[in-house]
Amino acid sequence: MVPGHPVTAPRATTVLIDVTTIIGAEEFILAQNRGAKPLDPFARQCFVELIQSIVFMSKVVVPHPTLADPREVDFGERPRLLRSLMSAGLIEPLHLNPAQWDEALAIEQSALARLQSGTGTRSVIAFIEQTLKVDDQLRSRPRNDLSHRIRGWADFQAGHVRIPGHHQDRINTSDGIEEDGFGHWARHAGAFLGGVIESVAPRDEAKYVMATLARGLKYRSRADGAQVIYQSHPLRRDFLITFDLQSRGASDEFVFETIQLIRGIKTSLSAAAGDEHSRRAELLELELPLLGGRLWHPDEAGHSLGEDAWIGLVTARIQQYREHSTELRRAIERCVTDEDYLRIARDIDGVRRQLLERLGLRQVTLSPVERELVAGVASVAESVPGVPKVGGMWLGLRSAGKQLKATGSPVQRFLYREFLLAWRRTAM
Numbered sequence: 001m002v003p004g005h006p007v008t009a010p011r012a013t014t015v016l017i018d019v020t021t022i023i024g025a026e027e028f029i030l031a032q033n034r035g036a037k038p039l040d041p042f043a044r045q046c047f048v049e050l051i052q053s054i055v056f057m058s059k060v061v062v063p064h065p066t067l068a069d070p071r072e073v074d075f076g077e078r079p080r081l082l083r084s085l086m087s088a089g090l091i092e093p094l095h096l097n098p099a100q101w102d103e104a105l106a107i108e109q110s111a112l113a114r115l116q117s118g119t120g121t122r123s124v125i126a127f128i129e130q131t132l133k134v135d136d137q138l139r140s141r142p143r144n145d146l147s148h149r150i151r152g153w154a155d156f157q158a159g160h161v162r163i164p165g166h167h168q169d170r171i172n173t174s175d176g177i178e179e180d181g182f183g184h185w186a187r188h189a190g191a192f193l194g195g196v197i198e199s200v201a202p203r204d205e206a207k208y209v210m211a212t213l214a215r216g217l218k219y220r221s222r223a224d225g226a227q228v229i230y231q232s233h234p235l236r237r238d239f240l241i242t243f244d245l246q247s248r249g250a251s252d253e254f255v256f257e258t259i260q261l262i263r264g265i266k267t268s269l270s271a272a273a274g275d276e277h278s279r280r281a282e283l284l285e286l287e288l289p290l291l292g293g294r295l296w297h298p299d300e301a302g303h304s305l306g307e308d309a310w311i312g313l314v315t316a317r318i319q320q321y322r323e324h325s326t327e328l329r330r331a332i333e334r335c336v337t338d339e340d341y342l343r344i345a346r347d348i349d350g351v352r353r354q355l356l357e358r359l360g361l362r363q364v365t366l367s368p369v370e371r372e373l374v375a376g377v378a379s380v381a382e383s384v385p386g387v388p389k390v391g392g393m394w395l396g397l398r399s400a401g402k403q404l405k406a407t408g409s410p411v412q413r414f415l416y417r418e419f420l421l422a423w424r425r426t427a428m
Contacts, residue, residue, distance in 0.1 A: 013333055014059040014228040016094060017050060018219050019075070019082065019170070020212065021233045022062065023161055025050040026081035026311070032301045033310040040156045041149035042234050048292025052259055053231055054090055054318060055290060055325045058333055061094040063222045065171055065215060066178060068101040070094075076169025080308060084315040090322065096226055104225025111217045112181045120185065124193055124210070127239045128200055147200040153235060154205040162208065177211045182218055186211035213239045257341075258332060261348045263291060265419055268352050272361035280426040288422035289321045290415075327410040344411065351415045359423060 024046025031038040038044065053060050062082065064070035070093045072086050085091040096104060114120065131146045161167050162176050177183040190197070190207025197206040216236030223230035232240060266288070270281035286293045295317035305313065322329075335341050355361075 013057045014061060014226075015053045015057040016061050016063060016219065016223045016226070016228050016230045017053055017091070018216070018233050018236075019062060019065075019079070020235075021046045021050060021231070022082045022085070022091075023079045024233070026079045027156070027160075029081065029311060029314050030307055032296075033305065033307065035301065039152075039160065041152040044292075045234050049231060049234075051289065051292045051295075051318065051321075054322050056259065056329060056332060057229075058329065060091045061226075061228065062091055063094040063219050065218070066180075068096045068104075074170070076166065078166040078169075080311050081315070084311050085318070088315050088319050090315070090319060094222060094226060094228075096222065100225045102225075104222045107221040107224050108182075108218055111221055112185070115182070115185055115214065115217060120189070121193070123239065124189060124213070125196060127213075128196055131200055150200045150209070150235065151202065154201045154209060157208065158205060175207075177207065178215075182214040183211060186214050212236065216240055258344060258348075261345060262415065265348070265352045265355060265415070266291065269355060269359065269361060269419075269423075272356055277361070280423065283426040284419075284422055287425045288418060289317075290325065290418050293422070295321060325414065327414050331409075331411045347409050347412045348415065351412050351419070354412075354416055355419055355423075358420065 024040045024043045027038045027040040028043035028047040031043065040046070050060075062075070064074055067074055072083070072093060075082060075086075075093070077083065082091065086093075115123075131150070157167075167176050171178055173179055173183075175187075177186055187207050187210075189210045193210075194203050194206045197203070197209060201209050212233075213236060216232050216239060219232065220230045220240060266281070266285050269284065270278070273281040285291050289295050295314055300313070301310075331344055335344065
């Protein structure tokens, strides 16, 4: 314990994930088993964000689109990944008590009033214009542009989600859109702005895209009422202009900055790797579960397991990795003061430096005393006839000794070990 620094009781950090994100993550997982490209263009991003939420946060909750206090059965049988994660205790339904529900409804009404005003229309138009503007800058990669992804997502939703036994189990209306103020706005906006929306989605999907965006405002209101963080589906993120993720434990800024710092380790390794190791650096993120990489061996995927069994296997791996990453999660939970946040940032930066040295991607800087010792050994070796020069060999051994020394906090040891093992897997 640091003198003068009291032990801080852990604070729960809860994140709300919407069902749409879990549907995308499930499609990524199933596509790996099929050996095919995911049908949902946002699938991999959804999987990454789901895994990161489970690894980093104390608890992950999912809201029901219409119910304040839902049971697991109220979400329906699909997505099967949601059912599996709930059964494993990795995700829970969001339960709002009467006071929280009243608070959420008040926030919803305020959001709905703004949505029904000119602000709502301008927000949709600005969202689409921004999408097209960014896409125009990515002409060399047309398949990666956002408008193409939105169109592909709308097709995926229409053919594989908005069907009996899936979406309609949660929103049981004739068109699968809620019969509330947000739903009414979505239907009218889809008709009124159909021509504008057609640049990013089929015209007959306009009202469903609008309903998805509007539902994001509803879920953010629920999150605010429950005082938890809302990690929205990527499609909703840009639309939520006043995207306000507030938590009474670790702030959203800290959680996401921590994720970026850990991702920055991979970026640093990639930058230092050069042409010789560039492919390994690219594979690193795919091999590291902490960053949303594989939780299974490539040769485990295939047709030997049915979809339910495959989802069960991946769920078990997620559960194992959550248990494995307990020290990291507890460190985040203990963060209350700026000093706590800086301590983790320093720990992560130390891991980055150790890895660069350990992997030989950056030369170790020896102290003046070490340099003098090395020079002395080299000069003695060179002055004796017939004795090979051993200075370089000694230097290499001395450097390796520094590189292999993995000390520090539990968080440092955990991150160091995970990145190092993932790097080794990329060489297979």
